[in-house]
Amino acid sequence: MIKRIIAFFFTLAVFAANALAQAPVVFNGGDNVVIGEHVSILEDTANNLTVESVKNHPGFSASTSQVPNLQLSKSSFWLKFTVTNKSDADHLLLWAEYPMLNTCDFYYPVNGVYKVKNFSDRKIFAERKYKHQDFVIDIDLAKDSTATYYLKVASTEQIILPLILGTPQKVAESTLTKNLLWGILMGLLIVMVLYNFFVFISTRDVSYLYYVLYTLFIGLTQASLSGYTYHYLFSNSPLLYSKVLIVFPGLAGISAVLFVTSFLHTKQRTPKLHKVFPIVALLYAVAIFLRLFGFDHASYRMIDISALSVTISIYAAAIITSIQGYRPAKFFLVAWTIFLIGLVLFVLRNLGVLPYNGYTSYTMQVGTAFEVTLLSLALADRINIFKAEKERSQQETLEALKENERIVREQNIVLEAKVTERTHELNESLENLKEAQSQLVEAEKMASLGQLTAGIAHEINNPINFVTANINPLKRDLDMVLDAINVIEEIGLSEASSTEKQKKIADYKEELDFDYLLVEMNHLIKGIHEGASRTAEIVKGLRIFSRLDEDDLKRADLNEGLESTMIIANNLIGNNVKIIKEYGELPLVECYAGKLNQVFLNIISNAAYAIEKKFEGSEGGALKLETYIDGDNAIIKISDNGIGMSDETMRKVFEPFFTTKDVGEGTGLGMSIAYNTIKKHHGHLLVKSEVGKGSEFTMQIPVIFDASGQV
Template structure:
């Protein structure tokens, strides 16, 4: 009875082997080694020898679409019959997009008992260095002949093994297409990294630094998965798979967490959320520890768990913050959801839950590309979000300034009436003199405050026009850029269709006609031109906004270190829209150390003095070679600012009264006479000095000295 059961088992095994199909490779073929072509043998300790394997009766059939390996097995053997129907004496067999430590092939020549051993490290002289990144073996089979082959695959990671058999020409074309696709992806990675690095220097937002690190590690991780590390880093697959690749994935996780931490402003959120975020960092750190101690399979499992945990957590955090009013989280949620879905599909594919094909094999690439686009949109939307807030505050400030201007006018009229009344009362009674003086001083202090707001309102009105030009320039470039991308996407779709049917000459002709029709070279040049225009508009807008920051704080109560040269340049940006073209402003800014001061008040001094200089030049009936020079110098105990104009100058009697409140040489309604009085008060507060040199017809020069040791 026992012998009968053994015989029945052997017959059953033979029936399984017999039921397997022969894998025939024709010209132009690229076939996955699916379950109907192979039987499988597990080698948990990796100690089986080929002679024992060839005699083994433990090969069994599997219903999994593609071979699967897990860390408890580590090594599997596949047995299949391969038939070469091509004109070449070999058939390339390749493993793509998997973490494989070793890939070996064994076969016997006819009438020989010795096995031939080939491995993926064997030299392939007919391939260039960019095609040798593929993990593959050229199986020697003469045309129109068949051969039983044994494949040995070793890996420390739970994953599907996508093995493909090609014709020689199809293998070269597939390798070339993979290089082209990877080159395009890495091109996008490099462009996005450089572009966001430039934005980092322009916007000064640390989120861009972490986003650039995220882009770099994403590209490096995909490059390693596709096998390019064998060319550019080391030829030892064990080092790449067990050390470099998991460490890169950990660094990729760190960059994601740091980017999201800054972008979603986690620090300002609840304490519980900050503790949870620290736990997410700890997850990836535990994977790094596993790599250091040589527990590679544990590290990969922890990385997979961390990726899923972080993906779900960040989506939840993004939704929560968006519902709380943080609108820039919208694009982040969309982008991260797409990337999360690509991770789910990737894990399911590696676990054999879904079929492996071209789309699922490159799902991370597709998800990453869409994610990069949406994350860039999220960063841009964040800038727009803060810009809208700034615009709203500026509009509110403008409204207040207009109201204050109205109050100033009314108060000037009231003040004149009060002065007349108080003058008459002085004749009648000396007792009312002190009360009149006190009322006048109170009115003067109120007017000083309203003068500050009026100046800010006038500047804001000019800046509103100045900032509108670059914004319109950016928005006008969006539609043509979108049309160009649509035409490029259409061309890519046609090439994708041709890739699926490479023998379709009619489709190839249509693609060439469409390419000539849209003039791809012109589109490339136009896209670059439009992007440069958008960048220029954004840069100019940023310059204007940065210049306004200093002057939005005119009532600071504490001293701060400030660069006076930078304050001068910011002032020139703000006054640019109000300066006539016939006036040349020449800054000569020598190197200065930062000094303690009230930056907003220093900015008000510069604006008031320069505004007076511009108005003085404008009052001249004829203009020739008009100029305002600004010179800064560093001295032992102080720094100096000298502002000289080519205006009409001042007589001695006017020069003696320029710092008096309400004294003005302008017509009624054109000025309050408080500008230089405020300037004098600010310089006194800084324990500095201001001197004026002016002669009729010789222009005017103001020399301001600010001490370095103000505390």
């Protein structure tokens, strides 16, 4: 047992000695040398070690990988390596091919004292000696000389640090090759983005838009991880560059989720798996949020978790939809597989399983190029599928149309017979409809005739009563005059003297009150004359209103027609209603005068009804009639201060059978007939109204002028 313990500690001591005595890098010139296996590594968890304190520090451990993987840590790492220069060049370059180092301090000996050169991705790019996104460090070492160097590094990202030693020419050749390959990749991605964006504009297929976003952000992600966005986009904004290291991958992951769900139709084809994708997108969003608010290490871990989740989810969805026979999914599966192979090879290189060389350095980029190309082909193949489905659908539609044509031909005879029968029935229905329409119009005319009759009876009755009342007194007075003539004749024929005759006649006239009798007879005759004149005026108004020639277009005085309508409608308007007439000078207008008078009567009767409803016979009601010329139109306005109309009533006021009057008070056809009459005159009938304030109807009747400006 004691021997085993001694052997264990002996082995441990040998291991420690080997760790501290890591073999130096012997540079013989020629190609660049990857020195990862010649490096010893010390983790500074407290971030307080100095170069003097780490010279003989026992905590250094030898790197066993070509590319040291320092993981994600808040610690600083010291890398120690020794270089023996056997080449003819005394000026070498150390190329640290990892652009995301927040701290990169290079310690080099000068006469036994270590001096330092400070590098960082948090500095402005223009401050660098070598204008490259990676860290390129000068090493001055004479031929056959040996020196030990220290490199202190720290980063908020996971540090995978390839260290390459070479001459300036060879390092320049390698960086040039790297830039050239990256330029080819970026060019390919830009072509794919532009091409598929134009396809999206023409097809409006949202899958193309998601593909464009995914390709754009995956390109920006890889360009950021390789430092190119720091070099070309954010050279003066190092802080912004540190943010996009997570923001771009996060947006790429979200775009990938959107593209996969749209392209593979996961909601229909893999409904259970589809529910996972919003969660993955949320993880990416959380990673972006953490980086934007300064939680750098947490954001990196979250992006790792999101990437693992989205990779598994997308791969599972692609396999399931491929098994279901969805052909575009097979393209997608091949593309995603190639991308994953490139990514795995890249990781294996970083872990030291694969050697670090020109082939393994660009496996992820090559995988990305194949992926975006195959995905573009998959989208194009989907268009071909849609095209084939459309052609098949069109063929089926054509066959269905041919079958329908055959059916139509067979049914034509039956349909023609039915059409003839239905046409006969329709003609009968139309005749019945015309008859019903005529009856309704006649009913409205009869209603208007009733108003007309009532108006005439009311207007003529007063003067006729006045004449009738004066006839009997006039007859009585006339009898008295005749009797007086007989008496005077008898006195004149008597044998009495002239003086006696004159005295008897004077006495008789005084007894008869002859002078007053003459005055009374003159007054009665004047009253009869006034009644007869009023009756004649009413008859004239009736003649003007009725216009027996109303079916002919003739020139008419609209003011005269409006005034005659007021005579007819006088009985509808209460005695307490104020009538305001503002008649302008109107030319004779070619119109159907009788029909226009009917329109005037309908509007005036409605106005009288509205005033009566509001004032109920008391004072305050007003009816205004206004006419004037406006350009080529004669304007007739009839307004009242009655109950007014709501917006809904105004919208329906010209509809047939619509009425707000009580049952038996109106047919609902008056305003419809008025509207159609004005329209027949090529005019307009407008209405403005407000509940509680009244209504205003405006009629615009065109006036036709000749070339000289005459009507």
